[in-house]
Amino acid sequence: MDELTKVRELYGRPDDDPFAKTRVQARMRAATRRRLPWQAGVAGLATAAAVAAAVFVPGLTTSAPELSPSPGNSTIALSGHSILLAAAARAEAAPEGAYWHVKRLNTIRWAKPYGKKGDTYQLESSSITEDWISEEGRAWTGYKNLATRPLDEEAWRRDGSPTEWKAERGDSSISPSEGRMDHGAFSTSPGEGHLGSFQDKKKFRFSGEQLTLEEIKALPTDPEALKNRTLEALHVGVERSADDHLPMALASLLYELPTAPEVRGAAYRALAALPFVKVEGHTKDPQGRPGVAIAFPSLYDQSTPNRLIIDPDTSMVLAFLNAGVPDKNNSTEVVLESGWTDSEPAAPSAE
């Protein structure tokens, strides 16, 4: 492995913070008396956020389950609202253990075509990541690449059935940031499992803030107070776009962060109270597990909402789907396990 590769691995790839752009714009406005110098008139950069906030495509939200019980049927169809409230009650009763543990399967369908002219195909890559946090705040992270697969096997065979691809910078059909995958390679063989530990106290990203474990544990357990605290975390002098980010930030409390059961319960209740969060009804996650889909507007693309699939019986989040956008990398995040456990951290072995 050469030095440049080692340097890249040392630096890693920072998680794209979805709120950074808004905060940087806010800083620039503050430095230039509220209006970005290249912004003529009132439109400009705020437009995309405003559109995302306002529009929710009706066709996708019609399946709100009915309130009335079906005659002759002992099961009562729960309203979307009560499904979330039931999940909240389950969340509050969830067991605790020595480690907060989240195991996820991330799958990305890359927009960029691979292969040679005339025989191009898309790649789907996936990886397993696991995170543990002990009660004292020590943290471990595990990682394993799974096999990458071509989505069009015929085209892949015509391309000579390659087993490795250099991840390349994209063309102009995808944004420069997403195209900058020149850091790695895809392989049809799975990689090895790795486990790393953070020796010092880890901080956790909650919307725009970095919180210690103590601060995460001290989050409000009252839904309204939690919503306000979340808005505060989102808000760095930005006037209007906080609502767009709110469901995503609340969702992070449901499965990503080592929150107390009462906080998870409050997050479900806060989500249930948001007018633009829609419970779409029963569905299956990408692993085929049954759950209930909750949709909320995507930040940038108003035609395709983000979806969270939860298991209302256990309150666990099963998957986060960010998919269906043409010319974009579609990603899904499946939560294979999430919750408090007594099992020790170990490198991921397989699914």
Added chain:
Amino acid sequence: MTTTPVERPPDQSLDDFSAVFDAYFSEIHRYVVQRLGPGPAEDVVAEAFLTAFRKRARYDPAKAGVRTWLYGIVTNLIHKHRRTEVRTLRAVDRHGPPVDAPSHEERVAAQVSAESLRPALAEAIARLGRGERDVLLLTALAGLSHEEIAAALGISYGTVGSRLSRARAKIRAALGGTNPMEANHG
């Protein structure tokens, strides 16, 4: 979870500066986060785009692409934060990966490397001269070519090459490879 709007990169024009910002924000921000950490990065990136806007009349498309030019501006601003950068590197050494467990796309690309290499490598980068570090990281992290780095930093093509080979030799030596003096000859 993170998405950016689909848009065409501006055709090396600064007429629509808002499009320039949208097209390059993520990439420039990521580069600064890598070098300085997420906190200082926001100030530096805000300043970089405001600087770019102020100096747009001086931008010469014949010399550099917009992206390259932005990397030059932001690299200059990073110099004001040298101590933060060194501290970030030494923190890598103590904390493992400098990032909050990356996810999604990022995670696919980032390999968790052998933990034992980290301290020596981070220390070696912290000890590089400023110019060597700029060239190394513009190559390794930003993926700029020698020509682009020369244009971004206003140095000659030859200087880019010599700084990069010095930086690489020092890193090789720090990781238990050959002596940097010998490596210069090889």
